[in-house]
Amino acid sequence: MSFTIFGPGYSTYVRTVRMVLEEKGAPYELVEVDLLKGEHRQPAHLARNPFGTVPAFDHDGFGLYESRAIATYLDRILPGPRLTPAExxxxxxxxxxxxxxxxxxxxxxxxxxxxxxxxxxxxxxxxxxxxxxxxxxxxxxxxxxxxxxxxxxxxxxxxxxxxxxxxxxxxxxxxxxxxxxxxxxxxxxxxxxxxxxxxxxxxxxxxxxxxx
Ligand SMILES: N[C@@H](CCC(=O)N[C@@H](CS)C(=O)NCC(=O)O)C(=O)O
The missing domain is CATH 1.20.1050.10 (Glutathione S-transferase Yfyf (Class Pi); Chain A, domain 2)
Incomplete structure (x- = not known):
């Protein structure tokens, strides 16, 4: 399984998704998209997320954006402690x-x-x-x-x-x-x-x- 997060390490939402992967002990790649240089508004990033926000995400060709969708997906597919209560x-x-x-x-x-x-x-x-x-x-x-x-x-x-x-x-x-x-x-x-x-x-x- 290969996970890629697109966004700058300084973004709070990028950090949240990274923390999910770290809590699960899953390796991932972080591809820098620098907001301060406007890279989130360039065609390469808009192709991942037309709203131009970060993070965007890819899992073996399955693309997602919106942090809640990404985090919930990771919580469902990855082993390790569940980060969503069952109750x-x-x-x-x-x-x-x-x-x-x-x-x-x-x-x-x-x-x-x-x-x-x-x-x-x-x-x-x-x-x-x-x-x-x-x-x-x-x-x-x-x-x-x-x-x-x-x-x-x-x-x-x-x-x-x-x-x-x-x-x-x-x-x-x-x-x-x-x-x-x-x-x-x-x-x-x-x-x-x-x-x-x-x-x-x-x-x-x-x-x-x-x-x-
Ligand atoms: N609804 C989005 C919000 C993400 C968000 O606001 N990210 C900020 C960085 S922490 C961003 O992309 N800011 C640039 C912009 O809004 O143009 C999500 O949940 O992923």
Whole structure:
């Protein structure tokens, strides 16, 4: 079996799919598609994914895009610990947290706050403080909800690591690098403790992006 992920190692969603493969102990190839150079809008990548997002994925000629589809497929076909709970309520909780990350947390924490502070600001551009101010309560609500839903833990959906953990970890890894993320995490000790646990897993350590 040959798995290929197309996208940059610094993308949060690419990292999530890589973490799935690392949790399963499956080898894969990462083919760089650099967003900063606009390679995701070039014909070669649009042929894999006409929406121009990353990751795209290939398994022995079976092409896929959309991280949930890729991760669920890998979880189904690969041996190793299941990353989707069998119990219906736990599975629903996992899907709910994936939905919160996709629909609310990612836009506020990464697309707005992290990109403004860590990319625009760091490169001497004019930081859009109004956009950050508008995104901040949305980011905080998303994290508060995930912490509430997590309950006792130790993982986001109970006793085992699931796709929900792999959805949130790369997002918080970046958000913690900017002051708004540090403040949000300081206010959420349950989530901060969860982050230390997920960051201690080999799947996290093996996928740390090379920045700069
Ligand atoms: N719905 C997509 C979202 C993926 C996504 O937003 N990826 C970001 C990088 S982390 C991206 O491709 N950004 C470039 C763009 O939107 O033009 C998925 O689940 O795979």
């Amino acid at each position: 219906p309520k736990a599975e629903a909780r996992m899907l709910q947290i994936q939905g919160i990350v996709d629909s609310y947390a990612y836009d506020a924490t990464i697309r707005t706050i992290f990109i403004q502070r860590a990319l625009v600001g760091a490169q001497g551009g004019t930081v859009d403080e109004a956009a950050i101010a508008a995104a901040r309560p949305k980011a905080e609500l998303a994290l508060a909800e995930i912490e509430r839903l997590m309950g006792e833990g130790p993982w986001l959906v109970g006793a085992e690591v699931t796709l929900a953990d792999l959805w949130l970890a790369p997002v918080l890894a970046y958000f913690r690098m900017v002051p708004e993320g540090q403040a949000a995490m300081a206010a959420r000790p349950g989530l901060a403790a969860w982050f230390e646990r997920i960051a201690a897993r080999p799947s996290f350590a093996k996928t740390i992006p090379k920045l700069g």
